[in-house]
Amino acid sequence: MEPQQADSWASPGNPPMATEGPTAPPASMLDKVAGYESIAMGGEEKYLPPPAYPMPSAGGGQPQSVQQGSLPSISEDTARQALIKYASDHITYSSRPAEEMTFKELKPYNMYRYRLESFTESRKPEWKCEPYHNQIIHCYDFGAPPPPWEVAVDIPKMFEKSKKKVQVPQTASVKGCHRCMTTGKVPCDKCLQTGRVKCWVCLGKGYRLSEERCNHCMGSGIESCKSCTGYGCQKCNVCAGRGQLFFYIQLTVKWENNKFEQIIAQQCEFPIKHLSKVNGQQLFSDQQVQVYPIMNFPDPKVQQVSQQGIQEHWTQFGKTSRIIQQRHTIELIPVTEVHFNWKRKDHSYFVYGIENKVHAPEYPGKNCTIM
Ligand SMILES: [Zn+2]
Ligand SMILES: [Zn+2]
Numbered sequence: 001m002e003p004q005q006a007d008s009w010a011s012p013g014n015p016p017m018a019t020e021g022p023t024a025p026p027a028s029m030l031d032k033v034a035g036y037e038s039i040a041m042g043g044e045e046k047y048l049p050p051p052a053y054p055m056p057s058a059g060g061g062q063p064q065s066v067q068q069g070s071l072p073s074i075s076e077d078t079a080r081q082a083l084i085k086y087a088s089d090h091i092t093y094s095s096r097p098a099e100e101m102t103f104k105e106l107k108p109y110n111m112y113r114y115r116l117e118s119f120t121e122s123r124k125p126e127w128k129c130e131p132y133h134n135q136i137i138h139c140y141d142f143g144a145p146p147p148p149w150e151v152a153v154d155i156p157k158m159f160e161k162s163k164k165k166v167q168v169p170q171t172a173s174v175k176g177c178h179r180c181m182t183t184g185k186v187p188c189d190k191c192l193q194t195g196r197v198k199c200w201v202c203l204g205k206g207y208r209l210s211e212e213r214c215n216h217c218m219g220s221g222i223e224s225c226k227s228c229t230g231y232g233c234q235k236c237n238v239c240a241g242r243g244q245l246f247f248y249i250q251l252t253v254k255w256e257n258n259k260f261e262q263i264i265a266q267q268c269e270f271p272i273k274h275l276s277k278v279n280g281q282q283l284f285s286d287q288q289v290q291v292y293p294i295m296n297f298p299d300p301k302v303q304q305v306s307q308q309g310i311q312e313h314w315t316q317f318g319k320t321s322r323i324i325q326q327r328h329t330i331e332l333i334p335v336t337e338v339h340f341n342w343k344r345k346d347h348s349y350f351v352y353g354i355e356n357k358v359h360a361p362e363y364p365g366k367n368c369t370i371m
C-alpha cells in the first residue's frame with residue numbers, strides 16, 4: 001500500500017515530535033463535590049477565605065500589661081572602652097582622644113523595638129488528574145468529603161515557612177481516559193496511522209539527484225514512521241497508555257511567617273536605622289493563638305504600635321489565611337549620648353545596643369595615625 005501523501009509529514013532529518021501535549025479532561029468529567037463546587041483543574045494562586053473567627057480585641061481576652069524596664073545607664077569606663085574599641089576597629093583612627101578625653105555628660109535614652117510575628121496557614125483546593133497506577137484512595141469511611149478547612153493536616157514547625165499537598169478524602173475516583181477512549185493508544189498523526197512515511201533522504205522519489213537508486217529506502221520512496229515505530233498508533237500521553245485516569249481534589253496548604261517590626265525612638269540625633277543591627281534587653285514576650293494589644297505600658301507609643309501591628313496583620317492576612325499562632329516581643333535598646341572634652345574642644349558620640357556599639361561620625365581621632 002502506498003503511504004498517503006500528506007503535508008503534515010515530518011520534515012526530513014528532524015527527530016520525531018510528540019504528537020500532542022497533555023490534554024485536560026473536560027469539565028463534565030469532574031464530579032460534583034459538596035463544598036468544592038467552584039474549583040477547577042490546575043489553577044492560579046487562589047486561596048480560600050478561612051471560616052469567620054473574631055479579631056482579638058473584639059473577641060474579649062486580656063490585653064497584655066507590661067512594666068517598663070530600664071537598664072542602668074552605662075558607666076564612664078564602659079563608654080571609654082567602647083570608644084577605644086571603635087577607634088581600633090578603624091585602621092586610620094587614633095585611640096588617643098578616647099584614652100585622654102574628659103567626660104562631661106552621659107545622657108541615656110530608652111528606645112524600644114516592638115516585633116510581631118503571625119504564623120498563617122492558607123489552603124487552595126484544585127482538581128488533579130493523572131494516569132491511574134493503582135494509587136491509594138484516601139478515605140475515612142463512607143460519607144461526604146470534609147470541607148477544605150476541616151481536612152486534617154499536621155502543622156509542621158511553627159513560625160517556619162513550608163508547603164504540603166494532600167488528597168482530600170472521599171474525592172478520588174478512577175475513570176476511563178477521554179482522550180484514547182480507554183484503549184491507551186491514540187492514532188499517529190505523523191503517518192496518519194499507516195506506519196509509513198516519505199523517505200527523508202530522497203523525499204519520496206526513490207532516486208537521488210544523480211538518478212541512482214536511493215539506498216536509504218531501496219528505491220521505494222517510503223520508510224517506517226519513527227514516531228510510532230511503524231505501528232500507526234502511539235501511547236496516549238494523557239493516561240500514559242493506561243487507559244484510565246485517577247481524579248481527586250488536591251489541597252495545597254501553605255504556611256508563612258509574617259513579621260511586623262517597629263522601633264519606638266526617643267527624639268535625639270541618633271540615626272535609628274543602626275538599631276536593626278543590635279540587640280536589646282527583652283522586656284516582654286508572649287505567644288498564643290491570638291495575641292492582644294499591649295496595654296499599660298509606660299510609653300503610650302509602644303501601645304499604639306502594638307495595636308497598629310496586630311490590626312495590620314488581621315486586615316492583611318485574616319481574609320485569605322488563618323492565623324495559627326502569634327508572638328510578640330518588646331525589647332529595650334539602650335542608647336547613650338556621651339559628651340566629652342578633648343584638647344579643650346567639646347565632642348560627642350553614641351553608645352548603643354547591649355553590644356555597646358559606637359556611632360561617632362565626629363570622632364576627633366579620625367584620619368590620623370599619629371597625634
Ligand atoms: Zn529514499
Ligand atoms: Zn506513525
Ligand SMILES: [Zn+2]
Binds near residue numbers: 179181244
Ligand atoms: Zn488515554
